[in-house]
Amino acid sequence: MTHLKIVHGDATQEEIAALVVALASRAVPAAKAVRKPEIWRNPAHRMRKPLPVGQGAWRSSALPR
Incomplete structure (x- = not known):
């Protein structure tokens, strides 16, 4: 898995988690x-149904079905 690196700013754990989820x-x-x-x-649609x-x-x- 690729690792993330924050190069500018100060992100909280919640912000990093939201970014990873997104x-x-x-x-x-x-x-x-x-x-x-x-x-x-x-083609099976045209075949006869089994007899009772x-x-x-x-x-x-x-009798009709």
Whole structure:
């Protein structure tokens, strides 16, 4: 880590701490926003959903979801 050196003036411990915090916050790169994938491009979007299985499956296969 780079050391700071005060070459002019008289700074208090609080002022030095505030300066270090300000410089450290500027050094951190901003996080990129996560993009939501576009569903209309996904080929899996066009695939058929699984068929219902079990008792009453034939009845529920014709009902809208």
